[in-house]
Amino acid sequence: MIKKAEKMGFCAGVQNAVDLVRKILSENPEKRIFLSDELIHNPIINHELKQKGIIFLSQYSNMPEQAAIEKYVTPKDIFIIPAFGISKSSRQVLEKIGCETIDTTCPSVKAVINKIIEFTKQGYTILYYGKPKHPETEAAVSYADNYIVIHSLEDIADKKLDKVGLVAQTTMLRSKVNKVFDEIETKLGKDNVKRINTVCGATQVRQDAVEKLAQDVKTILVIGGYNSSNTKNLAKVAANKGAKVYHIDGNPDKITKEKITFQPVGSDKESTEENWYTADIGITSGASTPDEVTEKIIEKINNF
Ligand code: SF4
Structure with a gap:
């Protein structure tokens, strides 16, 4: 049986960023659109944006961000500030260039x-x-x-x-x-x-929900980008409560009934484990994980 955390998945800040960028992309097919770095820490969303032609400046150039903006971004381009925000100096350079800037910095x-x-x-x-x-x-x-x-x-x-x-x-x-x-x-x-404690409400409710989930199930899948801070912390919270935790990046190919590829809590490297599957599994996902990704994993496990 699969039990979902009461609160998981996209937060309002991430949803707003993703919606805004998809809108800008569809309205400006002829323009060059730059992003400083990943919009959010989710590989599936970032792959989608790259496929649709967004230029990730951090991968386009080895230069420091501010210098890369100065060199490559022109007044005719669109520049997207990710949900994480951007440095003061980069923002000043963008203002100087005078390009259209779409600011998705979370409130x-x-x-x-x-x-x-x-x-x-x-x-x-x-x-x-x-x-x-x-x-x-x-x-x-x-x-x-x-x-x-x-x-x-x-x-x-x-x-x-x-x-x-x-x-x-x-x-x-x-x-x-x-x-x-x-x-x-x-x-x-x-x-x-x-x-001032500036941990955001969305992070807190997801942490509370996985803590509760860990009281009911002993094995928990945490779905989200390996570089997603809030997802990593969900994994930590569940592990601290004694659950066996598998942090997976959302790629359904990495999970079968026989084995699972995941990032262990506290590690930066993937690991593969056999005989992981158990009858009762808890599921949660980070604030930057789209619901479709989580649903695909659930569907796959339901078919085991
Ligand atoms: S996790 Fe919190 S700070 Fe980050 S985008 Fe979501 S609401 Fe904003």
């Missing part, structure tokens, strides 16, 4: 950026809890004068810090964010710290 990401701007104006150093090379991190911290990307209290152990503003990437684990922020507040003193 929750904009809220983080606005907080960083506010804390920075007040003279605070930003401590950003997130993944260092994630595009959302790179976009957000570009608005700070001084910042450190952190993962634990140890990251600031040898730093002399006065006033700090604490913000988090939207797709982190809220419990972990709170723990690290509490530790920093204790170390530096409440008066020196401004904090």
Whole structure:
């Protein structure tokens, strides 16, 4: 029997980005359309956009983003800012070029950026809890004068810090964010710290739903891009609750009754396991995983 998480799949921010880009593509068949990098972290959606002719600047050129925009994007082109946002300097270059810019930055990401701007104006150093090379991190911290990307209290152990503003990437684990922020507040003193938990609502409800799911089933498939932060965290939440977790990227060819190819929790490499199938399976999917992808996996398992 398959049991689905009560909340999973596309969030409003991702749905909006995908809808907007599909609309721009259909309305502008004659124009060159650039995307800074992946629109969202889902291989199926990014493949679709590439097939339809969108140019992914990060794959088109090895140059740093801002330089690549300056070199290749012209006033006649369309430039799409992904749901993760874009750096301040790249945005300034786009304004200078004067091309049509379609901004799909999620409102929750904009809220983080606005907080960083506010804390920075007040003279605070930003401590950003997130993944260092994630595009959302790179976009957000570009608005700070001084910042450190952190993962634990140890990251600031040898730093002399006065006033700090604490913000988090939207797709982190809220419990972990709170723990690290509490530790920093204790170390530096409440008066020196401004904090806001910026984990987005969509991430939180999906984490709560998979936690609940793990109470009912012992094997859980988590479907979503391997580079999707929110999907990886869903896998972590389920594993922390004791479930046997298989994070799969949504390609139905990678799953048969006999074996499954997946990315183990905490690993960056795929692995294959035999005899994985069991009668009761829980399913959830990341905020950037289209429902069709999840439905195809469910259909396949139902036919085992
Ligand atoms: S996961 Fe959250 S921050 Fe990311 S696009 Fe969805 S709603 Fe926005």
